[in-house]
Amino acid sequence: MQQTLSVIGIILSIYMSIVVVSYAWMLVTAFFSLRRFIGLEKEDMNRRNQGMDALKPVSIIVPAYNESSGVLSSVHSLLNLNYAMVEIIVVNDGSTDDTQEKLIEEFDMIPIFEAIRIQIPSNEIKQLFQSRIHPNLYVIEKVNGGKADALNAGINLSHYPYFCSIDGDSILHRDALIRVMEPVVASNGKVIAAGGTIRTANEMRVDLGDFDEPESYSQPLVLIQSIEYVRSFLIGRIALSKFNLLLIISGAFSVFDKQWAVDAGGYSTDMIGEDMELVVKLHRLIKDRKSDKRIISIPDPICYTEAPQSLSILRRQRRRWHQGLLASLTKHMNMLFNPKYGTIGMISLPYYWFVEAAGPVIELFGVIYLIVSFFYGNVYLEVVALLAVFFLIYSTIYTIGALMLDSITTHTYISSRGLFRMIVICFTELFWYRPLNVFWRLEAIYRTIRGNTDWGVMERIGFNKEVDKK
Amino acid sequence: MAALTVGIILSFVYFEYLRHHMRKQNMIMDAYIQKNHHSWYQYLLNRIPFDENLLWQNVSERKAIEALLLSYSRNVKDPIVRTQISKFADTYLTADYEKSLKNRRWSVRINTLHRIANFRMTTLNGEIQSMMNRPRSTEEGFNLLQIYLYVLPNEFFDQLLRYQDQLSEYQFKQLFLDISVQVKQTIIAGFNQLNKVGQYAFIDIQGKKQTFEDHYSLMALLDSDDSEIRIRALKAMSAGTIISDKERILSFIDSDIWQERLMVAKIFAKRPTHETEDVYRALIKDPVWWVRNEAARVLSLNHNGREVLRDIMANSDDKFAVDVSRAFLLKTKGGIA
Numbered sequence: 162m163q164q165t166l167s168v169i170g171i172i173l174s175i176y177m178s179i180v181v182v183s184y185a186w187m188l189v190t191a192f193f194s195l196r197r198f199i200g201l202e203k204e205d206m207n208r209r210n211q212g213m214d215a216l217k218p219v220s221i222i223v224p225a226y227n228e229s230s231g232v233l234s235s236v237h238s239l240l241n242l243n244y245a246m247v248e249i250i251v252v253n254d255g256s257t258d259d260t261q262e263k264l265i266e267e268f269d270m271i272p273i274f275e276a277i278r279i280q281i282p283s284n285e286i287k288q289l290f291q292s293r294i295h296p297n298l299y300v301i302e303k304v305n306g307g308k309a310d311a312l313n314a315g316i317n318l319s320h321y322p323y324f325c326s327i328d329g330d331s332i333l334h335r336d337a338l339i340r341v342m343e344p345v346v347a348s349n350g351k352v353i354a355a356g357g358t359i360r361t362a363n364e365m366r367v368d369l370g371d372f373d374e375p376e377s378y379s380q381p382l383v384l385i386q387s388i389e390y391v392r393s394f395l396i397g398r399i400a401l402s403k404f405n406l407l408l409i410i411s412g413a414f415s416v417f418d419k420q421w422a423v424d425a426g427g428y429s430t431d432m433i434g435e436d437m438e439l440v441v442k443l444h445r446l447i448k449d450r451k452s453d454k455r456i457i458s459i460p461d462p463i464c465y466t467e468a469p470q471s472l473s474i475l476r477r478q479r480r481r482w483h484q485g486l487l488a489s490l491t492k493h494m495n496m497l498f499n500p501k502y503g504t505i506g507m508i509s510l511p512y513y514w515f516v517e518a519a520g521p522v523i524e525l526f527g528v529i530y531l532i533v534s535f536f537y538g539n540v541y542l543e544v545v546a547l548l549a550v551f552f553l554i555y556s557t558i559y560t561i562g563a564l565m566l567d568s569i570t571t572h573t574y575i576s577s578r579g580l581f582r583m584i585v586i587c588f589t590e591l592f593w594y595r596p597l598n599v600f601w602r603l604e605a606i607y608r609t610i611r612g613n614t615d616w617g618v619m620e621r622i623g624f625n626k627e628v629d630k631k
Numbered sequence: 632m633a634a635l636t637v638g639i640i641l642s643f644v645y646f647e648y649l650r651h652h653m654r655k656q657n658m659i660m661d662a663y664i665q666k667n668h669h670s671w672y673q674y675l676l677n678r679i680p681f682d683e684n685l686l687w688q689n690v691s692e693r694k695a696i697e698a699l700l701l702s703y704s705r706n707v708k709d710p711i712v713r714t715q716i717s718k719f720a721d722t723y724l725t726a727d728y729e730k731s732l733k734n735r736r737w738s739v740r741i742n743t744l745h746r747i748a749n750f751r752m753t754t755l756n757g758e759i760q761s762m763m764n765r766p767r768s769t770e771e772g773f774n775l776l777q778i779y780l781y782v783l784p785n786e787f788f789d790q791l792l793r794y795q796d797q798l799s800e801y802q803f804k805q806l807f808l809d810i811s812v813q814v815k816q817t818i819i820a821g822f823n824q825l826n827k828v829g830q831y832a833f834i835d836i837q838g839k840k841q842t843f844e845d846h847y848s849l850m851a852l853l854d855s856d857d858s859e860i861r862i863r864a865l866k867a868m869s870a871g872t873i874i875s876d877k878e879r880i881l882s883f884i885d886s887d888i889w890q891e892r893l894m895v896a897k898i899f900a901k902r903p904t905h906e907t908e909d910v911y912r913a914l915i916k917d918p919v920w921w922v923r924n925e926a927a928r929v930l931s932l933n934h935n936g937r938e939v940l941r942d943i944m945a946n947s948d949d950k951f952a953v954d955v956s957r958a959f960l961l962k963t964k965g966g967i968a
Binding site for chain 2: 197198199200201202204205215216272273274275276278291343346347348349554557558561564565568574575576577580581584
């Protein structure tokens with residue numbers, strides 16, 4: 162038994178070292194990628210792009226299922242985008258609330274008849290509406306088929322070569338589309354998908370697409386999620402993106418080359434994580450076609466989204482994310498360690514499998530190992546305490562690093578009070594948020610094994626009570 | 632633990648310093664602009680001799696002046712204002728910018744190149760020419776070309792040819808959007824020396840501000856062997872109103888390439904329906920959805936065209952033509968098209 166415990170201890174140590182080194186590598190890579198932007202004035206670039214037709218036209222697709230509380234704010238923010246050629250397609254995916262009625266009334270929409278070219282199968286479209294105030298705004302009313310199906314219907318209607326998918330409860334920064342499309346068009350078609358940086362929006366004041374971000378969130382649960390978002394988008398995704406290793410770009414705000422997305426079969430309707438699945442399918446297609454196309458993440462196009470404010474909703478969200486990750490990884494198992502898929506098969510997929518997907522199991526295993534070892538007298542409490550301190554330090558450094566990268570990209574600097582609150586929450590994270598996350602992700606693994614793919618309902622609060630209660 | 636404490640304290644100091652610095656800088660800039668904006672207005676618009684008391688006392692004040700000048704240069708097209716800005720920048724900012732162009736940080740060099748371009752500075756031409764010999768990044772090469780466009784237009788085309796393989800279509804377009812008539816003529820004359828990406832971009836931009844000269848140069852491209860060039864030339868023509876050789880354009884109605892047929896539908900959109908009815912009656916039966924759709928859209932734009940659509944809806948045996956006619960008639964009835 163003692164020998165077995167030692168072997169397990171060594172394996173766990175190796176695993177931990179790999180995780181620590183991976184995260185450190187990401188932090189350093191992200192820092193060097195973003196360092197060049199320190200002090201860069203973006204006003205000139207934005208202005209140059211605003212009025213010109215050099216950027217490609219984009220269809221923005223907003224899938225909406227019972228998004229009554231936030232859909233008007235969201236559409237107003239899209240109508241306020243600084244972008245020359247854009248159409249907005251809201252897909253009402255069989256909502257049972259008044260999402261569609263609100264849109265029709267607010268934007269003076271009338272039913273139109275348009276032949277839609279079905280490039281990707283989707284559930285039946287009942288009716289199509291177009292706004293008389295903003296002729297570039299459409300609403301598709303369709304039979305409920307889930308988010309992926311709604312996005313596919315939007316792609317079928319879209320008239321432009323690029324489409325941008327955003328969530329019905331998300332708000333885009335005025336320059337977000339310019340910033341995300343600039344590297345896409347500047348790449349001469351080499352970049353076929355790009356994801357933007359997402360931030361939490363819970364205590365933000367939104368008024369007809371204009372908004373103010375709070376310095377710090379009052380609720381610990383929202384605050385810890387805001388830290389998570391910064392860490393994930395400005396470190397993990399930027400680092401993976403640099404080497405074309407990105408398997409996830411957020412469905413809350415991403416742009417795709419329509420032809421490539423159609424060729425990849427569009428969004429998969431039988432999968433929970435349709436956004437990740439499309440990216441993996443695109444990577445597969447890139448390698449199958451022996452192409453040098455890229456999928457990137459961009460640090461500064463900012464999209465705001467409402468983070469769950471209660472543990473029960475957060476639990477459902479995290480469960481769903483992890484189930485989506487597992488479903489996609491399992492489906493593309495034959496790419497894992499397959500040299501045909503280059504760095505995606507040899508580096509990216511192993512990382513997502515062993516660090517992201519299997520992480521909670523190994524963490525649980527680590528805890529069980531500690532308890533068993535404790536009873537066998539193999540554990541030195543000093544070592545455990547030292548390890549805990551090490552992870553506290555690591556997590557705090559990681560968070561401060563992420564905040565520094567955030568200040569580089571946004572040219573805003575967190576107040577001492579805000580930083581203090583963030584550091585305090587980081588210290589406590591290990592004792593409440595981390596275990597909860599591990600538990601929820603373990604639940605997701607269990608549900609995946611059981612074949613349960615129920616999404617769970619997400620309740621929204623809405624950004625602007627006055628506009629949205631109309 | 633001690634390392635963590637030190638790290639946290641340092642991060643507090645770092646963020647607090649940056650916040651304080653930014654706040655102080657903004658305050659100084661605001662105060663300077665509040666105090667002096669009228670004097671700057673007098674200098675820039677009324678050509679009142681420059682008062683040296685307006686010069687900066689510290690970096691924040693210099694930034695305030697730059698912000699002020701950038702605002703004028705972006706928003707006012709008056710040549711007097713432009714000349715006054717250049718005069719000031721050439722006299723007082725040259726030394727600082729010369730130093731900034733040699734800065735190790737990419738962002739500092741890029742910001743400086745933006746300012747040199749915006750202020751149309753000529754005193755740094757030597758530095759610009761030597762940087763163009765070996766740009767340190769593609770972005771710098773592109774920004775240098777932009778400066779050539781404004782202050783060294785005679786050398787622009789040669790430099791563009793030398794550097795063109797580093798540029799994307801998007802960057803070509805950004806450059807071509809700002810070209811003067813003189814530079815445009817040089818490019819038209821040397822069109823064949825541009826690489827394919829540059830040629831495509833130039834054709835697209837010719838469509839934006841089309842003159843007779845552009846039109847005839849586009850017409851000449853219709854004989855190209857490259858279908859992309861023909862399609863782009865037709866598309867560029869569709870953005871303007873000049874049709875010099877109707878028959879030549881109509882010949883594309885029988886093209887095997889549907890994009891060329893689509894462009895025919897776009898080009899004749901601004902002609903009266905009685906002149907083009909036959910063309911659109913043929914195009915609305917096209918096997919490709921995009922062409923049918925465009926033909927119906929054009930017809931729906933005026934009363935006579937809508938009559939044609941009604942006629943097609945009532946009498947045509949082509950189901951697709953009937954559908955697309957109905958779609959556009961419904962839209963116009965709702966007040967959209």
